[in-house]
Amino acid sequence: MSNNPFETSQASLHAAAEIGKINPDAVRYLEQPKRIFQFTIPMKMDNGELRFFEAYRVHFNDALGQVKNGLRFVPDLDLDIVKALGLWMTIKHAVAGIPAGGGKGGVKVDPRTLSEGEYERLCRAYIRKLPMKGAWVDVPGADIGTSGKTMAWMLDELEEIKQFHQPAAINDKPVAANGTQLSMEATGTGVFFVTREAVKDMGIPGDAKIVIQGFGNVGRTAALLFHEAGFKVVAIGDIKNAIHNENGIDVPALVAHVAKTGYVEGFAGTVGLSNTDLLELPCDILVPAAVQSVLNAGNADRIKAKLIMEAANGPTTPEAEEILQAKGIKIVPDVLTNCGSAIVCSFERTQGLTDDYWSADKVKAKLEERIVEAYKATKAASEQHDTSMRNGAWINALTKLQNSMKARGWI
Known part of the structure; x- marks a missing residue:
């Protein structure tokens, strides 16, 4: 069993390619x-x-x-x-x-x-x-x-x-250097939009309990939006430690605390715990928003969430995914959940090429439209092939890549 992120990415590639009947030569291009x-x-x-x-x-x-x-x-x-x-x-x-x-x-x-x-x-x-x-x-x-x-x-x-x-x-x-509005908030905002769609589909209540590992740009932005929308953020971890309050954390106040102290540790009204214990808390939604391979064969059987939203890149190893799926835990994959930044970066490049800079409202509306569309396409592919959301997302992507490679004469 390996927590090597490249092996994890290749496992996703080959699993989806087999289910989606992707041209083997197209797959070979993506093996290196x-x-x-x-x-x-x-x-x-x-x-x-x-x-x-x-x-x-x-x-x-x-x-x-x-x-x-x-x-x-x-x-x-x-x-x-x-x-x-x-x-x-x-x-x-x-x-x-x-x-x-x-x-x-x-x-x-x-x-x-x-x-x-x-x-x-x-x-x-x-x-x-x-x-x-x-x-x-x-x-x-x-x-x-x-x-x-x-x-x-x-x-x-x-x-x-x-x-x-x-x-x-x-x-x-930054906007002052010809950047785009919503640049730093893009991934976390996208995580919120995708989570909102997944919650609707699964019938999870609007005051669902959420655990977030990671309180950088992504985790912080998502936590603020979850809090504003009425979800109950019960635990948050950062690079040092984690905090827990079963009745919900005042996220805006926590943001102010971290701005002063640098860490979530010591926030009033919460109990401290390790990031390891954080991942294993009972909750409706677990949002790993830090680094790769945090859900692995060593802890997957102790995960108690109903839904995992992969805000980080590659937080779940293939071995862990098998265990989690067997437990009936749904995973919305990283390549969909956290693609908000990729979408807004595409907008930023467009604005830079045209000298036409957009308002924050326009960026947010176009992000919501694009990422919700990607969620629906992923769900449709998942249902069509009777497979996981991860495989659905990868099959859609690999089909587009395969078609471009064929048109270009690569395969």
């Missing part, structure tokens, strides 16, 4: 990335020390268009994680009807150990050393350890290199 860039960034630190940082960028597949999104600056980054994320992004774009391929990358570093100046120099160096970039080739976006601020630095560096403005070449920028 089209391009892998692996490079070293040497950098002088503030104290004069020379350090070397491992960096990656994967162009997984570009049958549907230029590759896009995802730069992750984390201390445990490796090539298998980047490859898995690249394949998931390829599928995610296809699920959401976006004419783009999947790209992913980043640097093996803990940004919290860097000064502001070191962080900026590392971001700029990454863009300088990235071999292929630009609005029609590869459009990096933010992920864990990166943000609107880092993407603005990267855009500025890229424009210095190219010697002309091209705001569509970098995603997830």
Whole structure:
């Protein structure tokens, strides 16, 4: 049994391809990335020390268009994680009807150990050393350890290199740097829209108990929207610890607490617990919104949720999925649940190419329309093939990829 994210992504690929009768040659294209860039960034630190940082960028597949999104600056980054994320992004774009391929990358570093100046120099160096970039080739976006601020630095560096403005070449920028409204809230907002549809279909009550693992951009945005809609968020975890209140957590007050203290720990009216125990709490809806492989063979039999909404990438291993399905727990997969950011990044590129920037209301309305449509298509494919929602989403995506590959003469 493995928690390797690339093996998890390949298991999803092959399971769906078999059920959906996808052309085997199309599947072979998706068994490895089209391009892998692996490079070293040497950098002088503030104290004069020379350090070397491992960096990656994967162009997984570009049958549907230029590759896009995802730069992750984390201390445990490796090539298998980047490859898995690249394949998931390829599928995610296809699920959401976006004419783009999947790209992913980043640097093996803990940004919290860097000064502001070191962080900026590392971001700029990454863009300088990235071999292929630009609005029609590869459009990096933010992920864990990166943000609107880092993407603005990267855009500025890229424009210095190219010697002309091209705001569509970098995603997830602040509005002040030709970004889009709702950029940082896109994934969490999409998670809310998809959860709302799944809850309707399953007949789960409107005051359902929700447990959220992860309180970054995604978990925080989703938690606020759940709270506003009347759901009862009973437990939330972050990178350090977790908190629980069976009667519901005051999410806006928690956001203010985290802004002051940095962590959910110590929030008034809650009991502390570990992230391991958090996942195993009885609840209606479990939202893993942190990292990959947190639901695995070691804990799947102790999960007590009725519905799992995968807000993180690859939070459920194939072994865990078998156990959860046998228990009757429904899973709405990552490539659908968290594709809100991919959708809004597509809007951002469109706005950058046309110099036509949209209001937050327009972005939100178009996001809702696109992601609800993707949910309905996934559900229809799942029912048509009498299979899981994950397989339904992947079959839809693989069919689009297969058709493009055939039209292009690849297969």
